Amino acid sequence: MLDVLCDEQSPVEWTVSADVLCRIGEPALLPLAHAAATADSSEVARRVAWALGRLKVDDPGAYEPLLNHAHPLVRSDALFAFQTRGEAAARFIDRLIPLLGDPVPEVGQRAVWAFQAIGTAAVPHLQRVRRLTAPGPRVRAGALEALAAIAGPDGLDSRDQDAWRRLTRIKLLAEIPDGMHLCGSWYAVPATDQDAVLAAFDLGSPQPVTLRTGAAAWNHDHHSWDRAHPHAACSRVFISPALDGWMLVFGDSSQDTHRVEDADDRDEALSLVVRQRCTDLSRRFGSAQWYGMSCGDDWTAWCIAEAGEIVRHYDAYDAAENGDGELAHPAEAGYLLPHQDGFPDDAFDGVSPADSESFAVRYRQVKEDLQIPDTCYANDIAARLSVDPGALGPHVRTSGQGVLALTACGREHGHPAGALPV
Known part of the structure; x- marks a missing residue:
């Protein structure tokens, strides 16, 4: 069965042999560990890891010897087996702690995930590690990450929280804005009064x-x-420092999020919430903007309000409301809107989309020959009207400091769990 699993040319689907090995259970443990250590391709390693972590083994202690294995992939696979046991792996906490400082970062990360799966039962053990010097700095750093992954900032004791605040103050003194990964929505208001x-x-x-x-x-x-x-996505909001005179607000407020979740038509409800929020903000600050982008697809949207009135709302997934695609705001001038196709129907005749290189060459040629404009997205409109958070850099004038603030849900439930970089 193991030979079939590791044979990438086998006519037998690999999941069949993996399932048989999983059913065999503990007798397959050491042979699979050896196969993981000697895998000659990433595909074989992936198959073996899948089976090794899912063996039908009653006692997860059978994996304990593999935590000392010389090969990092075997150690990682063993940790995955403990991770899948969740709270049932709590009796192995002391054995798992050293893996938090594994010299291979991927193994250390898997150890953090194993502790995250164990949950709150691991918190006092990890807090004890944080107070000891014997485990070494790597283990202590891994324990800190695991604590944050389990309970967020609330899982840190007062000394660790004070250390985090000191490090933040130090980093803020010399921070240079850097471009953000844009996925989600944010508001922009012309303000410096946090x-x-x-x-x-x-x-x-x-x-x-x-x-x-x-x-x-x-x-x-x-x-x-x-x-x-369930409130992890609506418990806190990030407010940027003033960036070229604009404050950006990232995240979902409790009121807005729950109003949308409770609505029968979510898309329509979200549009109404955004419009009302922008209207209210523009009355207060003179103008306000809302932007949305997705890293998983081509969705993008924006809403612009001035002096209590919505002057433009665009959603790429609701183009029917945008008429025939006429540019409705000066910031869109010179661009195609995302739902518009500026290419003629026969532009790619004879070119297979599967041939990415040929398709790209034809695309550039037709675009240049016909002078087809670029397509705009939310960050392009933000760059013209306020600040593009994806293009921050030393050229952006910064004043004040950013804050993480709690929404109504956050004030009730606390910060979401998860480690964050400083």
């Missing part, structure tokens, strides 16, 4: 953070699928 922005969004308990921390929190929370903590 307290006024906090009040406008009903936010509290602001904690100073670097742009790096704030951006990581936004991306972490937006991509959260933690069903055990």
